[in-house]
Amino acid sequence: MPVTNGKVIFNSVPEGYPEPGKTTVYDDSEQIDLESVPIPDGGFLVKTLYLSVDPYMRGRMREPTKKSYSPPFILGEPLTGHGVGVVLKSKSSEFKEGAHVYGVFKHQNYIVYPNRAGLIVLDNKQKLPWSYYVGAAGMPGKTAYMAWKEYSSSKKGETVFVSGGAGAVGSFVIQLAKIDGCKVIASAGSDEKVEFMKSIGADVAFNYKTSNTLDVLNEHGPIDIYWDNVGGPTLEAALEAANTNARFIECGMISGYNTAGGAPIKNIIHVVSKSISMFGFIVSRLEHKYDEQFYKEVPELIAAGKLKVLEDVFEGLASVGDAILAVQKGTNKGKAVVRVADQ
Numbered sequence: 510m511p512v513t514n515g516k517v518i519f520n521s522v523p524e525g526y527p528e529p530g531k532t533t534v535y536d537d538s539e540q541i542d543l544e545s546v547p548i549p550d551g552g553f554l555v556k557t558l559y560l561s562v563d564p565y566m567r568g569r570m571r572e573p574t575k576k577s578y579s580p581p582f583i584l585g586e587p588l589t590g591h592g593v594g595v596v597l598k599s600k601s602s603e604f605k606e607g608a609h610v611y612g613v614f615k616h617q618n619y620i621v622y623p624n625r626a627g628l629i630v631l632d633n634k635q636k637l638p639w640s641y642y643v644g645a646a647g648m649p650g651k652t653a654y655m656a657w658k659e660y661s662s663s664k665k666g667e668t669v670f671v672s673g674g675a676g677a678v679g680s681f682v683i684q685l686a687k688i689d690g691c692k693v694i695a696s697a698g699s700d701e702k703v704e705f706m707k708s709i710g711a712d713v714a715f716n717y718k719t720s721n722t723l724d725v726l727n728e729h730g731p732i733d734i735y736w737d738n739v740g741g742p743t744l745e746a747a748l749e750a751a752n753t754n755a756r757f758i759e760c761g762m763i764s765g766y767n768t769a770g771g772a773p774i775k776n777i778i779h780v781v782s783k784s785i786s787m788f789g790f791i792v793s794r795l796e797h798k799y800d801e802q803f804y805k806e807v808p809e810l811i812a813a814g815k816l817k818v819l820e821d822v823f824e825g826l827a828s829v830g831d832a833i834l835a836v837q838k839g840t841n842k843g844k845a846v847v848r849v850a851d852q
């Protein structure tokens with residue numbers, strides 16, 4: 510019996526914020542027969558369980574002529590992004606029926622992979638919820654863990670400022686900085702997020718929409734390490750409040766993702782006068798060095814309750830567009846995940 514193979518199509522390039530139903534469209538017109546669908550030798554059929562919705566997806570919603578580190582979404586084709594699924598049928602010795610896999614998925618209920626396509630099999634010894642493997646135990650967790658290890662050179666007693674501190678990456682960074690014995694200042698865009706950041710160990714947490722960031726940093730700084738998730742005026746304030754020899758870990762600049770021209774910085778001269786080291790990075794370029802260590806340590810830390818995880822689960826493939834907008838606007842409360850199916 511054929512079943513619906515729903516998908517989320519990239520429908521138009523947005524000018525400002527992405528619009529659910531216009532930028533992306535849910536399409537349930539395709540059917541798939543799970544018994545007879547052709548699977549090539551070495552290939553396998555995957556049922557999508559959880560999809561990750563991440564800020565960088567906004568950058569992929571562009572004209573194909575614009576160059577960037579990640580490929581543009583293709584108009585008329587399904588979105589792609591990190592996901593977890595289960596193998597339903599297989600002609601691969603590595604990806605057996607019943608195995609749970611992680612990697613890049615089409616935003617679609619069922620996918621035939623002709624080969625391993627960069628996927629890995631998850632062993633999940635700790636029996637974590639599968640969704641965690643697109644969050645703290647997946648790409649955003651790797652972002653926090655790998656770049657903190659590579660660039661922070663943190664020393665006990667140093668002061669760390671984390672912007673976007675209530676999100677998937679920022680909340681992990683706060684907890685890493687506390688494990689290293691640092692004092693943590695963290696910002697986010699609502700009072701509820703402020704309470705969450707305090708609950709995971711931030712010493713000073715504030716709402717950047719209702720407090721003056723520079724005043725807070727001047728009171729509790731100077732900053733030795735700045736983890737930047739947002740860029741723009743927050744980065745300018747961090748440059749003002751930075752200590753000599755500060756390290757700035759440039760993870761993302763979401764304040765400029767939905768405006769033409771991004772969010773320009775006026776006081777970059779402090780990099781010179783304060784001998785600041787700035788480290789920009791893309792997580793996929795650090796994976797070869799840290800992947801093994803990450804999968805050995807992080808699921809254990811989560812299972813032991815030493816790393817707290819907060820998820821915002823959106824229900825069903827049709828909610829992908831809403832989840833994308835929520836992440837850009839900040840209405841998500843924790844790691845944005847779309848539950849496509851439980852098993």
Ligand code: NDP
Nearest residue numbers: 564676677678697698738739760761762764790791792839
């Ligand atoms: P989050 O879960 O933190 O969601 C994004 C958050 O950004 C929103 O919830 C919102 O929170 C905040 N935000 C939106 N607009 C603004 C604004 N104008 N000013 C300040 N904050 C804003 O996302 P992630 O944790 O997944 O990602 C965090 C950052 O890490 C992003 O910049 C992302 O691009 C980057 N990243 C970089 C990677 C790399 O390899 N370099 C890999 C993965 C992520 P609030 O309510 O606080 O405003």
